[in-house]
Amino acid sequence: ETGVTQSPTHLIKTRGQQVTLRCSSQSGHNTVSWYQQALGQGPQFIFQYYREEENGRGNFPPRFSGLQFPNYSSELNVNALELDDSALYLCASMGSSYEQYFGPGTRLTVT
Amino acid sequence: EDQVTQSPEALRLQEGESSSLNCSYTVSGLRGLFWYRQDPGKGPEFLFTLYSAGEEKEKERLKATLTKKESFLHITAPKPEDSATYLCAVAGTGGSYIPTFGRGTSLIVHP
Numbered sequence: 198e199t200g201v202t203q204s205p206t207h208l209i210k211t212r213g214q215q216v217t218l219r220c221s222s223q224s225g226h227n228t229v230s231w232y233q234q235a236l237g238q239g240p241q242f243i244f245q246y247y248r249e250e251e252n253g254r255g256n257f258p259p260r261f262s263g264l265q266f267p268n269y270s271s272e273l274n275v276n277a278l279e280l281d282d283s284a285l286y287l288c289a290s291m292g293s294s295y296e297q298y299f300g301p302g303t304r305l306t307v308t
Numbered sequence: 309e310d311q312v313t314q315s316p317e318a319l320r321l322q323e324g325e326s327s328s329l330n331c332s333y334t335v336s337g338l339r340g341l342f343w344y345r346q347d348p349g350k351g352p353e354f355l356f357t358l359y360s361a362g363e364e365k366e367k368e369r370l371k372a373t374l375t376k377k378e379s380f381l382h383i384t385a386p387k388p389e390d391s392a393t394y395l396c397a398v399a400g401t402g403g404s405y406i407p408t409f410g411r412g413t414s415l416i417v418h419p
Contacts, residue, residue: 201351203351228405230406232409237411238411239312239395239397239409239410239411239412240352240395240409241409242406242407242408242409245406253406255406285349287351287352289351291405292354294340294357295339295340295342295357295399295405295407296340296342296354296357297342297344297352297354297397297407298354299344299351299352299353299354300351301350301351302349302350302351304349
């Protein structure tokens with residue numbers, strides 16, 4: 198069984214630029230969530246997708262958007278990057294008992 | 309709004325010195341309480357799900373317990389490899405299965 202994978206591992210962007218992060222869900226999981234984790238904080242929920250439809254959204258502005266594809270892989274897009282967007286971005290697929298299986302994360306640095 | 313508070317923020321133990329981490333929660337109907345382990349710079353690793361008060365789960369040196377207001381993660385005779393941040397999350401019955409995470413407890417076990 199393949200686990201959750203994310204790409205890229207690290208990314209450096211300039212303020213105002215746009216970024217796309219990618220995630221492949223664990224095999225058989227049709228629900229994926231994205232989280233932002235700042236240093237020393239717990240993961241903050243961005244949004245969740247279930248069978249290609251947005252299923253819930255946290256307190257993040259519209260410049261954070263996402264997609265889920267028919268194979269249940271997913272993208273997180275962030276427009277007009279700000280310095281505070283620097284964080285570890287985590288993708289998680291949901292198991293049958295609502296537990297989350299996380300990928301290794303993408304470390305985004307905005308300069 | 310679901311809330312999770314973890315204590316202590318940081319804990320230093322000597323190898324073999326047992327202790328407990330606390331997770332206090334407020335939720336309108338509990339779907340599940342989750343414990344994760346997170347190593348620095350990596351995604352959280354799922355440990356346990358607890359569903360109802362009185363439930364207990366064990367894995368190696370870890371034992372998780374649940375009451376109506378809090379959960380404990382007991383660590384028996386810890387080893388240095390148990391050093392990590394331990395995250396607690398809850399999912400309530402309102403709407404989607406979206407967990408709310410605490411800020412975590414950073415555990416360091418000295419040899």
